[in-house]
Amino acid sequence: MRLPERQLAVLEAASATDDRTVAEIAAATDLKPETVAGAAFDLADDGLVEVASVTDESLKLTDEGRTYVDEGLPETRLYRAGLDAGADAEPASMGAVIGGADLDGPEVDIALANFARKGFGSVDGGELSVDPDADLDADPEARALAALAEADREGAALDASDLDVDGAVIDRLDSRGLLAVAESVTRTVTLTDDGVDALMTGVEATETVGALTPELLASGEWRDAEFAEYNVEAEAETARGGRKHVLRRTADRVKDVLVGMGFSEMEGPHADADFWINDCLFMPQDHPARTHWDRFALDVDPMEEIPEELIDRVESAHRDGWGEDGDGYHSPWSQDFAREVALRGHTTSLSMRYLSGVAGAELEPPQRYFSVEKVYRNDTLDPTHLLEFFQIEGWVMAEDLSVRDLMGTFEEFYRQFGITDIRFKPHYNPYTEPSFELFGEHPETGEEIEIGNSGVFREEVTGPLGVDCDVMAWGLALERLAMLTTGAEDIRDLHGTLADIDFLRNAEVSY
Numbered sequence: 001m002r003l004p005e006r007q008l009a010v011l012e013a014a015s016a017t018d019d020r021t022v023a024e025i026a027a028a029t030d031l032k033p034e035t036v037a038g039a040a041f042d043l044a045d046d047g048l049v050e051v052a053s054v055t056d057e058s059l060k061l062t063d064e065g066r067t068y069v070d071e072g073l074p075e076t077r078l079y080r081a082g083l084d085a086g087a088d089a090e091p092a093s094m095g096a097v098i099g100g101a102d103l104d105g106p107e108v109d110i111a112l113a114n115f116a117r118k119g120f121g122s123v124d125g126g127e128l129s130v131d132p133d134a135d136l137d138a139d140p141e142a143r144a145l146a147a148l149a150e151a152d153r154e155g156a157a158l159d160a161s162d163l164d165v166d167g168a169v170i171d172r173l174d175s176r177g178l179l180a181v182a183e184s185v186t187r188t189v190t191l192t193d194d195g196v197d198a199l200m201t202g203v204e205a206t207e208t209v210g211a212l213t214p215e216l217l218a219s220g221e222w223r224d225a226e227f228a229e230y231n232v233e234a235e236a237e238t239a240r241g242g243r244k245h246v247l248r249r250t251a252d253r254v255k256d257v258l259v260g261m262g263f264s265e266m267e268g269p270h271a272d273a274d275f276w277i278n279d280c281l282f283m284p285q286d287h288p289a290r291t292h293w294d295r296f297a298l299d300v301d302p303m304e305e306i307p308e309e310l311i312d313r314v315e316s317a318h319r320d321g322w323g324e325d326g327d328g329y330h331s332p333w334s335q336d337f338a339r340e341v342a343l344r345g346h347t348t349s350l351s352m353r354y355l356s357g358v359a360g361a362e363l364e365p366p367q368r369y370f371s372v373e374k375v376y377r378n379d380t381l382d383p384t385h386l387l388e389f390f391q392i393e394g395w396v397m398a399e400d401l402s403v404r405d406l407m408g409t410f411e412e413f414y415r416q417f418g419i420t421d422i423r424f425k426p427h428y429n430p431y432t433e434p435s436f437e438l439f440g441e442h443p444e445t446g447e448e449i450e451i452g453n454s455g456v457f458r459e460e461v462t463g464p465l466g467v468d469c470d471v472m473a474w475g476l477a478l479e480r481l482a483m484l485t486t487g488a489e490d491i492r493d494l495h496g497t498l499a500d501i502d503f504l505r506n507a508e509v510s511y
């Protein structure tokens with residue numbers, strides 16, 4: 001068997017019959033205790049020795065104890081000052097003795113209490129007498145403190161049994177706060193049967209060195225040492241730190257891109273009046289999407305704070321139409337329904353709020369706004385549908401916008417994500433004309449998936465809001481964008497309770 005030199009030295013210094021401490025082995029091998037401990041643990045890993053730890057208690061001086069070793073215990077100083085004041089012959093004034101002892105604050109009480117207890121003398125009617133026969137050198141408390149100070153200087157550890165005083169003295173010093181009990185761990189090393197066998201069969205020192213040690217550096221031995229090679233192909237555990245969820249990264253990137261394209265961010269309520277979610281969008285009140293099947297209606301008070309004239313204009317667009325040759329639905333329209341609150345099914349409610357001016361946004365064209373926010377739909381969960389998802393809402397207000405502007409904007413936007421082959425299909429929305437759905441090709445399946453919906457708002461939408469130029473707008477699905485950039489085939493791998501942690505950990509995106 002071959003072992004590194006240090007391990008061999010420790011193995012040879014250890015015994016099968018008695019536990020040797022690391023310090024003893026260090027002394028015997030001329031190695032540092034930490035080197036011995038390291039080698040012993042390596043040997044223990046190979047089953048050649050056993051390492052055990054014993055916790056020892058030792059006594060240490062506290063800072064206050066150390067001060068008294070240097071300056072004398074307060075009661076001793078009081079005694080000496082009393083002698084100087086002649087209090088061994090006749091009582092001397094307390095004030096003068098205390099001054100002479102240079103005691104202050106709490107030290108005075110400490111001195112007086114212990115002076116009397118130790119029989120150094122007595123105090124009576126403001127005068128102090130000292131007993132000329134008191135033997136200060138025999139004071140066991142002072143001796144114990146001096147012994148601890150000595151041990152401290154020598155780096156030795158003493159316990160109560162090493163001090164030549166009785167237990168009560170130690171307790172007293174402890175209660176005076178002059179010493180403390182410190183714990184130290186001693187490690188012992190014992191040869192195991194395998195260790196004995198190894199030594200009997202013969203162990204040789206390997207020439208390779210596993211780790212650079214202070215000794216190798218100091219002795220210069222490192223120059224001739226042969227170092228063990230690292231096995232860079234060894235299996236290592238993968239360390240996984242926390243990181244941003246890929247969907248959040250995508251959302252952040254979307255915001256950066258849109259801000260870079262000159263857009264400002266919109267914000268607004270998740271639970272909103274149907275007025276903002278649907279009526280402003282010229283969605284007839286009997287539209288199937290407005291039934292309880294599709295929306296998450298909330299059982300809360302109707303929304304009061306909607307400008308009255310705006311309600312009137314929207315109502316008139318619905319009933320009679322807007323503009324010269326506009327035609328309304330001529331169907332019932334209820335203000336109560338418009339004020340009902342539901343979870344928004346799209347963030348176009350935010351666009352309506354901003355375009356109407358209630359959100360305080362600038363309305364002089366040109367303007368660009370966006371949001372990347374959650375929407376809620378009573379859909380059936382499937383690989384491409386979630387009940388809540390993030391919508392990338394946006395609109396551009398300018399004179400004379402065309403479909404080319406809309407397509408150009410999307411091409412520029414998606415290019416930032418490496419998506420260059422989006423397709424547009426004519427579509428129908430009650431609120432835009434023309435309207436287009438956007439599709440992208442899934443990188444794994446090659447299938448076309450719908451990634452967004454867009455169009456130019458109808459006059460029936462912009463007119464009542466008080467906007468008299470073109471507004472093109474869209475709602476894109478953040479999760480669908482993430483499916484294209486990560487290759488996720490099921491939207492539920494990305495978020496929700498079924499999200500696939502391994503997929504998310506390994507998802508590589510270029511942003």
Ligand SMILES: N[C@@H](Cc1ccccc1)C(=O)O
Pocket residue numbers: 345346347348429432453454455473474475476
């Ligand atoms: N609100 C539409 C998206 C859209 C917004 C604005 C204009 C056109 C379409 C949706 O959720 O699908």
